[in-house]
Amino acid sequence: GDSVTQMEGPVTLSEEAFLTINCTYTATGYPSLFWYVQYPGEGLQLLLKATKADDKGSNKGFEATYRKETTSFHLEKGSVQVSDSAVYFCALKINTNAGKSTFGDGTTLTVKP
Amino acid sequence: DTEVTQTPKHLVMGMTNKKSLKCEQHMGHRAMYWYKQKAKKPPELMFVYSYEKLSINESVPSRFSPECPNSSLLNLHLHALQPEDSALYLCASSQDWALSSYNEQFFGPGTRLTVL
Numbered sequence: 319g320d321s322v323t324q325m326e327g328p329v330t331l332s333e334e335a336f337l338t339i340n341c342t343y344t345a346t347g348y349p350s351l352f353w354y355v356q357y358p359g360e361g362l363q364l365l366l367k368a369t370k371a372d373d374k375g376s377n378k379g380f381e382a383t384y385r386k387e388t389t390s391f392h393l394e395k396g397s398v399q400v401s402d403s404a405v406y407f408c409a410l411k412i413n414t415n416a417g418k419s420t421f422g423d424g425t426t427l428t429v430k431p
Numbered sequence: 432d433t434e435v436t437q438t439p440k441h442l443v444m445g446m447t448n449k450k451s452l453k454c455e456q457h458m459g460h461r462a463m464y465w466y467k468q469k470a471k472k473p474p475e476l477m478f479v480y481s482y483e484k485l486s487i488n489e490s491v492p493s494r495f496s497p498e499c500p501n502s503s504l505l506n507l508h509l510h511a512l513q514p515e516d517s518a519l520y521l522c523a524s525s526q527d528w529a530l531s532s533y534n535e536q537f538f539g540p541g542t543r544l545t546v547l
Contacts, residue, residue: 352535361435361521361538362474407473411534418487419536421473 320345322408324422331398331429339393339425341382341408349410351375351384351391352419356405365393365406398429435539437522443545446512452542454505454522463505464536465497466521474521480505481527512546519543 325340343349350369354362366375371386380395391408408422435456444450454463462481466474479487480499494516496508505522523536 354538359540361437361540362523362536363538364535367535405471418476418479424471424473426471 320347320349320410320412320420322410322420322422324406324408324425326423326425328426328428331427333400333429333431334397335429337393337395337398337402337427339406339408339427341391341393341422343389343391343408343410343420345389345410345412347412349412351382352409352411353380353382353391353393354407354409354421356407356424358404362407398427400429400431403427403429435522435524435537437520437539437542439542440540441543441545443547444509444512445547446514448512449508449510451509452507452520452522452544454507454539455503456524456537457503458524458526458537459502460524460526460537461502462525462527462534463499464523464525465505465507466523468519468521468541470519478507509544512544514546517544517546 322343352367353365355365356362366377368375368384371384374383382391382393405424405426407424409419411419438453464479465477468474476489477491478497483499494511498506519541521541522539525534525536527534
């Protein structure tokens with residue numbers, strides 16, 4: 319079946335540090351890939367997405383590139399801020415699975431000033 | 432308007448109570464979803480409505496009863512819940528569900544449910 323594996327957290331960084339959160343996937347079809355962010359006490363928000371190989375999604379300084387050869391979609395940001403503290407979920411979705419999203423377990427990021 | 436709204440924000444109920452969660456979107460989306468999320472865990476899909484018809488029920492116990500009165504509204508009726516049902520219940524919508532994997536889901540802020 320389809321699955322998403324994220325690096326285990328929690329991740330604690332100092333402000334302005336470089337962020338990488340690893341995400342790899344297995345899929346029976348050809349997936350679209352997503353990163354969602356969940357701030358404390360809130361629902362999920364789409365952060366970025368990529369729908370085909372070599373696409374790069376970007377938003378708010380975050381980037382992720384769809385790597386089919388390594389089945390990965392790692393999230394990066396060059397300089398994190400305290401306001402980036404949240405839980406980050408990697409997810410995939412394929413047409414043949416009735417539009418269901420498969421989520422990773424989430425990675426908690428804490429950024430300290 | 433790119434917002435999904437949910438009411439109430441918090442709900443405390445006893446095991447014999449009947450309550451309802453409400454979700455609304457005005458983006459013209461034809462797919463709506465209910466998810467259950469436990470602390471520090473990813474959302475778990477419960478139900479999917481497509482064009483106001485129930486398309487997916489992920490083997491959810493019958494004490495949870497979804498309803499889609501129209502294309503903008505989604506309800507979740509709760510009856511005889513158990514303490515282990517305490518969780519954050521998230522509603523989401525997307526433009527479509529069956530034909531495209533490109534459609535992102537827009538999530539509401541959730542209802543924090545506590546069952547005593």
